[in-house]
Protein backbone atom coordinates (compact mmCIF):
# COMPACT_ATOMS: atom_id res chain seq x y z
CA UNK A 600 0.00 0.00 0.00
CA UNK A 601 1.21 3.47 -0.82
CA UNK A 602 1.52 6.07 1.93
CA UNK A 603 1.36 9.80 1.34
CA UNK A 604 2.47 12.75 3.39
CA UNK A 605 -0.37 14.69 5.02
CA UNK A 606 -0.25 18.24 3.71
CA UNK A 607 -3.38 19.79 5.18
CA UNK A 608 -2.91 22.37 7.87
CA UNK A 609 -5.67 23.58 10.09
CA UNK A 610 -5.20 27.18 9.16
CA UNK A 611 -6.03 25.94 5.70
CA UNK A 612 -9.61 25.12 6.65
CA UNK A 613 -12.16 27.58 5.47
CA UNK A 614 -13.99 30.33 7.18
CA UNK A 615 -16.08 30.65 10.27
CA UNK A 616 -19.26 28.92 11.22
CA UNK A 617 -22.41 30.44 9.85
CA UNK A 618 -24.36 28.07 12.09
CA UNK A 619 -27.74 26.51 11.72
CA UNK A 620 -27.21 24.54 8.53
CA UNK A 621 -27.27 20.74 8.52
CA UNK A 622 -24.16 18.76 7.74
CA UNK A 623 -23.59 17.79 4.14
CA UNK A 624 -23.09 14.14 5.01
CA UNK A 625 -25.46 12.73 7.60
CA UNK A 626 -29.07 11.92 7.37
CA UNK A 627 -30.73 14.07 9.97
CA UNK A 628 -31.65 12.07 13.02
CA UNK A 629 -34.93 12.76 14.73
CA UNK A 630 -34.20 10.57 17.69
CA UNK A 631 -30.98 9.98 19.55
CA UNK A 632 -29.48 6.64 18.64
CA UNK A 633 -29.17 3.93 21.26
CA UNK A 634 -25.85 3.89 23.02
CA UNK A 635 -24.66 0.47 21.94
CA UNK A 636 -21.32 1.73 20.69
CA UNK A 637 -18.72 3.02 23.05
CA UNK A 638 -16.39 5.91 22.66
CA UNK A 639 -12.83 4.70 22.73
CA UNK A 640 -9.72 6.04 24.28
CA UNK A 641 -7.35 8.30 22.43
CA UNK A 642 -5.20 6.73 19.72
CA UNK A 643 -2.52 4.34 20.93
CA UNK A 644 0.45 6.49 20.14
CA UNK A 645 2.94 3.85 21.23
CA UNK A 646 1.86 1.41 18.53
CA UNK A 647 3.43 1.21 15.13
CA UNK A 648 0.90 2.71 12.70
CA UNK A 649 -0.45 0.36 10.06
CA UNK A 650 0.68 1.02 6.52
CA UNK A 651 -2.66 2.45 5.36
CA UNK A 652 -2.29 5.25 7.85
CA UNK A 653 0.02 8.21 8.05
CA UNK A 654 -0.21 10.76 10.77
CA UNK A 655 1.87 13.42 12.34
CA UNK A 656 1.59 16.71 14.16
CA UNK A 657 1.79 19.55 11.66
CA UNK A 658 3.93 22.60 12.06
CA UNK A 659 1.60 25.56 12.26
CA UNK A 660 1.45 29.11 13.56
CA UNK A 661 1.28 29.39 17.34
CA UNK A 662 -2.31 30.64 17.14
CA UNK A 663 -3.32 27.21 15.85
CA UNK A 664 -3.19 24.18 18.14
CA UNK A 665 -0.92 21.30 17.23
CA UNK A 666 -3.15 18.61 15.89
CA UNK A 667 -2.84 15.15 14.53
CA UNK A 668 -4.23 14.75 11.06
CA UNK A 669 -4.29 11.55 9.11
CA UNK A 670 -4.73 10.46 5.57
CA UNK A 671 -5.65 6.95 4.56
CA UNK A 672 -5.01 5.11 1.34
CA UNK A 673 -5.24 1.65 -0.17
CA UNK A 674 -3.45 2.78 -3.32
CA UNK A 675 -6.70 3.16 -5.27
CA UNK A 676 -8.47 5.81 -3.20
CA UNK A 677 -6.83 8.43 -1.02
CA UNK A 678 -8.65 9.96 1.94
CA UNK A 679 -7.44 13.31 3.26
CA UNK A 680 -8.98 15.97 5.51
CA UNK A 681 -10.93 18.57 3.50
CA UNK A 682 -9.30 21.94 2.82
CA UNK A 683 -10.65 25.41 2.15
CA UNK A 684 -9.74 25.01 -1.53
CA UNK A 685 -12.30 22.20 -1.78
CA UNK A 686 -15.26 24.49 -1.07
CA UNK A 687 -16.38 25.16 -4.65
CA UNK A 688 -16.19 21.50 -5.55
CA UNK A 689 -18.18 20.55 -2.42
CA UNK A 690 -20.90 23.04 -3.39
CA UNK A 691 -21.19 21.54 -6.85
CA UNK A 692 -21.25 17.96 -5.56
CA UNK A 693 -23.81 18.67 -2.85
CA UNK A 694 -26.13 20.26 -5.42
CA UNK A 695 -26.24 16.96 -7.31
CA UNK A 696 -29.84 15.68 -7.34
CA UNK A 697 -28.83 12.15 -6.29
CA UNK A 698 -27.02 13.46 -3.22
CA UNK A 699 -29.92 15.80 -2.54
CA UNK A 700 -32.35 12.89 -2.74
CA UNK A 701 -30.53 10.42 -0.49
CA UNK A 702 -29.19 12.98 1.98
CA UNK A 703 -32.31 14.91 2.97
CA UNK A 704 -30.33 16.83 5.58
CA UNK A 705 -28.38 18.66 2.87
CA UNK A 706 -29.41 22.29 2.57
CA UNK A 707 -31.33 23.04 -0.63
CA UNK A 708 -30.17 25.02 -2.44
CA UNK A 709 -26.68 24.20 -1.26
CA UNK A 710 -24.61 27.38 -1.05
CA UNK A 711 -20.99 28.39 -0.48
CA UNK A 712 -21.79 29.25 3.13
CA UNK A 713 -22.92 25.65 3.65
CA UNK A 714 -19.60 24.31 2.39
CA UNK A 715 -17.71 26.79 4.56
CA UNK A 716 -19.78 25.67 7.54
CA UNK A 717 -18.95 22.04 6.80
CA UNK A 718 -15.24 22.77 6.47
CA UNK A 719 -15.36 24.45 9.86
CA UNK A 720 -17.27 21.47 11.24
CA UNK A 721 -14.51 19.19 9.90
CA UNK A 722 -11.83 21.29 11.56
CA UNK A 723 -13.69 21.17 14.87
CA UNK A 724 -14.15 17.41 14.53
CA UNK A 725 -10.40 16.86 14.16
CA UNK A 726 -9.71 19.40 16.89
CA UNK A 727 -11.90 17.85 19.60
CA UNK A 728 -11.75 14.25 18.28
CA UNK A 729 -15.51 14.18 17.81
CA UNK A 730 -15.27 13.24 14.13
CA UNK A 731 -12.85 12.27 11.38
CA UNK A 732 -13.87 13.79 8.04
CA UNK A 733 -12.19 13.07 4.73
CA UNK A 734 -12.47 13.90 1.09
CA UNK A 735 -12.21 10.80 -1.09
CA UNK A 736 -9.79 11.19 -3.99
CA UNK A 737 -8.59 9.01 -6.83
CA UNK A 738 -5.17 8.04 -5.47
CA UNK A 739 -3.61 8.02 -8.93
CA UNK A 740 -4.95 11.26 -10.39
CA UNK A 741 -5.87 13.21 -7.28
CA UNK A 742 -9.37 13.82 -8.65
CA UNK A 743 -11.96 14.49 -5.99
CA UNK A 744 -14.63 11.80 -5.82
CA UNK A 745 -16.64 12.34 -2.65
CA UNK A 746 -16.59 12.64 1.12
CA UNK A 747 -16.85 10.34 4.13
CA UNK A 748 -17.07 11.06 7.81
CA UNK A 749 -16.90 8.96 10.99
CA UNK A 750 -18.60 10.65 13.93
CA UNK A 751 -17.57 9.49 17.37
CA UNK A 752 -20.80 10.19 19.22
CA UNK A 753 -23.12 7.71 20.86
CA UNK A 754 -23.47 5.64 18.84
CA UNK A 755 -20.48 6.25 16.57
CA UNK A 756 -21.65 6.31 12.96
CA UNK A 757 -20.55 6.91 9.38
CA UNK A 758 -21.95 9.02 6.54
CA UNK A 759 -20.79 9.44 2.94
CA UNK A 760 -21.55 10.66 -0.55
CA UNK A 761 -19.96 10.67 -3.98
CA UNK A 762 -20.09 13.26 -6.72
CA UNK A 763 -21.56 11.87 -9.96
CA UNK A 764 -18.07 11.43 -11.46
CA UNK A 765 -17.03 9.31 -8.47
CA UNK A 766 -19.80 6.74 -8.70
CA UNK A 767 -19.89 3.32 -10.33
CA UNK A 768 -16.31 2.27 -9.57
CA UNK A 769 -16.50 0.95 -6.02
CA UNK A 770 -14.69 3.98 -4.58
CA UNK A 771 -16.98 4.37 -1.58
CA UNK A 772 -16.69 0.73 -0.61
CA UNK A 773 -12.91 1.21 -0.47
CA UNK A 774 -13.27 4.48 1.45
CA UNK A 775 -15.68 2.91 3.93
CA UNK A 776 -13.29 0.01 4.56
CA UNK A 777 -10.44 2.45 5.25
CA UNK A 778 -12.46 4.74 7.53
CA UNK A 779 -13.92 1.79 9.42
CA UNK A 780 -10.48 0.27 10.02
CA UNK A 781 -9.23 3.65 11.20
CA UNK A 782 -12.18 4.19 13.57
CA UNK A 783 -12.18 0.68 15.03
CA UNK A 784 -8.43 0.06 15.18
CA UNK A 785 -6.91 3.50 15.74
CA UNK A 786 -9.68 5.31 17.60
CA UNK A 787 -10.62 2.08 19.41
CA UNK A 788 -14.31 2.41 18.70
CA UNK A 789 -16.18 -0.81 19.53
CA UNK A 790 -18.69 -0.55 16.70
CA UNK A 791 -19.80 1.75 13.90
CA UNK A 792 -23.35 2.23 12.70
CA UNK A 793 -24.66 3.32 9.34
CA UNK A 794 -28.21 4.27 8.40
CA UNK A 795 -29.76 4.28 4.95
CA UNK A 796 -33.19 4.99 3.60
CA UNK A 797 -34.91 1.66 2.82
CA UNK A 798 -34.84 2.34 -0.94
CA UNK A 799 -31.19 3.44 -1.09
CA UNK A 800 -29.96 0.13 -2.52
CA UNK A 801 -26.59 1.44 -3.71
CA UNK A 802 -25.68 2.61 -0.22
CA UNK A 803 -26.83 -0.68 1.30
CA UNK A 804 -24.62 -2.59 -1.14
CA UNK A 805 -21.65 -0.39 -0.22
CA UNK A 806 -22.25 -1.08 3.49
CA UNK A 807 -22.53 -4.83 2.95
CA UNK A 808 -19.46 -5.00 0.74
CA UNK A 809 -17.50 -3.14 3.43
CA UNK A 810 -18.51 -5.79 5.96
CA UNK A 811 -21.43 -4.09 7.70
CA UNK A 812 -24.36 -6.29 8.71
CA UNK A 813 -27.99 -5.34 8.68
CA UNK A 814 -29.38 -5.22 12.20
CA UNK A 815 -32.99 -4.31 11.79
CA UNK A 816 -34.52 -0.91 11.25
CA UNK A 817 -35.01 2.33 13.10
CA UNK A 818 -38.64 3.38 12.82
CA UNK A 819 -39.24 6.94 11.67
CA UNK A 820 -35.57 7.81 11.79
CA UNK A 821 -35.01 10.04 8.73
CA UNK A 822 -36.92 12.99 7.30
CA UNK A 823 -37.32 12.81 3.54
CA UNK A 824 -37.34 15.93 1.38
CA UNK A 825 -41.14 15.98 1.31
CA UNK A 826 -41.19 16.21 5.10
CA UNK A 827 -42.40 12.66 5.67
CA UNK A 828 -40.63 10.48 8.19
CA UNK A 829 -39.08 7.28 6.96
CA UNK A 830 -37.77 4.18 8.69
CA UNK A 831 -34.04 3.60 8.23
CA UNK A 832 -32.10 0.41 7.66
CA UNK A 833 -29.51 0.00 10.38
CA UNK A 834 -26.11 -1.49 9.57
CA UNK A 835 -23.43 -2.26 12.13
CA UNK A 836 -19.74 -3.17 11.96
CA UNK A 837 -18.13 -4.39 15.17
CA UNK A 838 -14.43 -4.32 15.93
CA UNK A 839 -14.28 -8.10 16.31
CA UNK A 840 -15.66 -8.48 12.79
CA UNK A 841 -13.32 -5.99 11.16
Ligand SMILES: CC(C)(COP(=O)(O)OP(=O)(O)OC[C@H]1O[C@@H](n2cnc3c(N)ncnc32)[C@H](O)[C@@H]1OP(=O)(O)O)[C@@H](O)C(=O)NCCC(=O)NCCS
Pocket residue numbers: 697698701702759760761762765766767768769770771772794795796799800801802804805808
Ligand atom coordinates in the same frame (compact mmCIF):
# COMPACT_ATOMS: atom_id res chain seq x y z
C1 LIG B 1 -24.24 5.40 -2.15
C2 LIG B 1 -23.08 5.71 -3.10
C3 LIG B 1 -21.92 6.28 -2.27
C4 LIG B 1 -22.66 4.37 -3.72
O1 LIG B 1 -21.56 4.58 -4.56
P1 LIG B 1 -21.55 4.02 -6.05
O2 LIG B 1 -20.24 4.30 -6.62
O3 LIG B 1 -22.75 4.55 -6.72
O4 LIG B 1 -21.74 2.48 -5.78
P2 LIG B 1 -21.18 1.33 -6.69
O5 LIG B 1 -21.23 1.71 -8.13
O6 LIG B 1 -19.92 0.85 -6.09
O7 LIG B 1 -22.32 0.26 -6.50
C5 LIG B 1 -22.50 -0.44 -5.30
C6 LIG B 1 -23.51 -1.54 -5.56
O8 LIG B 1 -24.81 -0.96 -5.62
C7 LIG B 1 -25.41 -1.29 -6.87
N1 LIG B 1 -26.17 -0.12 -7.29
C8 LIG B 1 -25.68 1.07 -7.64
N2 LIG B 1 -26.69 1.90 -7.94
C9 LIG B 1 -27.84 1.18 -7.78
C10 LIG B 1 -29.21 1.46 -7.93
N3 LIG B 1 -29.64 2.67 -8.30
N4 LIG B 1 -30.10 0.47 -7.68
C11 LIG B 1 -29.68 -0.75 -7.30
N5 LIG B 1 -28.39 -1.07 -7.11
C12 LIG B 1 -27.48 -0.11 -7.36
C13 LIG B 1 -24.28 -1.61 -7.81
O9 LIG B 1 -24.68 -2.49 -8.83
C14 LIG B 1 -23.30 -2.27 -6.87
O10 LIG B 1 -23.70 -3.60 -6.66
P3 LIG B 1 -22.65 -4.79 -6.42
O11 LIG B 1 -22.04 -4.51 -5.08
O12 LIG B 1 -23.48 -6.00 -6.44
O13 LIG B 1 -21.66 -4.69 -7.54
C15 LIG B 1 -23.46 6.71 -4.21
O14 LIG B 1 -24.43 6.14 -5.04
C16 LIG B 1 -23.94 8.04 -3.69
O15 LIG B 1 -23.16 8.95 -3.48
N6 LIG B 1 -25.26 8.20 -3.49
C17 LIG B 1 -25.83 9.45 -3.02
C18 LIG B 1 -25.50 9.74 -1.55
C19 LIG B 1 -25.86 8.59 -0.65
O16 LIG B 1 -26.76 7.82 -0.93
N7 LIG B 1 -25.14 8.49 0.47
C20 LIG B 1 -25.40 7.46 1.46
C21 LIG B 1 -26.53 7.85 2.35
S1 LIG B 1 -26.92 6.54 3.47
